[in-house]
Amino acid sequence: MRLLFLAALRPHTGNAVTAQRVRDHLEAAGHVCILKDAFDFGSPSEIADLIQAEALQAALALHLYRGGRLLQGHGIPFGIIFGGTDLNEDVNQGEKNEVMGKVLKEASTFVTFHQKTPAGIPHAQGKIYVQSQGIATAPNPAFNWNAFLQRAEIKQSTDNLHVFLLICGLRQVKDPLYLVDAFAEWHQEEPNVYMVIVGPEVDPVFTREVKAKVRRTMGVRLVPEMPQDDLHAVVKNCSALVNSSVSEGMSAAILEAMGLEVPVLARDIPGNAAVVKHEVTGLLFSDPQEFVQLAKRLLSDPALEKEIVANGRRYVRTHHSWRVERDTYERLVRTLEGSPED
Secondary structure (H helix, E strand, C coil): CEEEEEECCCCCCHHHHHHHHHHHHHHHCCCEEEEEEHHHCCCHHHHHHHHHHHCCCEEEEECCCCCHHHCCCCCCCEEEECCCHHHHCHHHCHHHHHHHHHHHHHCCEEEECCCCCCCCCCCCCCCEEECCCCCCCCCCCCCCHHHHHHHCCCCCCHHHCEEEEEECCCCHHHCCCCCHHHHHHHHHHCCCEEEEEECCCCCHHHHHHHHHHHHCCCCEEEECCCCHHHHHHHHHHCCEEEECCCCCCCCHHHHHHHHCCCCEEEECCHHHHCCCCECCCEEEECCHHHHHHHHHHHHHCHHHHHHHHHHHHHHHHHHCCHHHHHHHHHHHHHHHHCCCCC
16 A cells, blocks of 8 residues: 655654654565655645645545645545644644544544543544554664763763753753752752753754753753664663653654663653552652652652662563554554545
């Protein structure tokens, strides 16, 4: 089958990584999957031209509003993979919510990352697939940790260094500045603790704000995006992976850290609490002060760290299998193949 797949493909973002992984699943099943950046298209008419030129038979979109709105009215069946921003943010904006409602009615099938079905989705049997993110990690074995620390301008000896890593695109929903002031106070007490923010500059205006804040804050560093295998190597070397987002669909960075046997400290929001069980597979914090308390506890309690790491690794292997994800998307395409054209 010849498939169009629309997603936000800004390099080194969670959406791009997810889209590339799903494309690999589809191509492994023998389908032709043409992956395109949804931001490259201004209207459905441009998609219509592409469908005709490439003789496309079905489509997928990652993100109900951003990609789904472009797939309406083309006479081919399509499926929607729900993200985080569409369900947690866009649904509260009147115009976007109206558009998404129309997309929901026309779509043939849906994928949601969580067992809880998002509000407003028709409960048609066989139409909704619940499929957690499939996780596969491959740290670069040649990665130079000391060189990374030098680039981050961390001159502290590695003997007693503790790096807390926040991976996110620089945009407001990820709230990368949420912990900065509290962390700076902790760094003043203990100069061997650092917070490193790594990720692409998604929102240019907000990026300037983040850079300005980090420049004048002790103990916090900002590092540009990097290839996935290098990023996994950084995760492997840090003391903990941090997530401070206002909302999440399902954070791949959290799951990858668990798979890499690194502790997770995550803001207590529904998307994070769905995968991080407090004091079992990670630690959940409700405010910056609680984050610091839990981070200190993690560093001072090796038994807690060992238990969280073991449970996290077991959870990812059990519930976030890359092979199970592949089987799900193969079944989804079979559903699209059997869908009547409009």
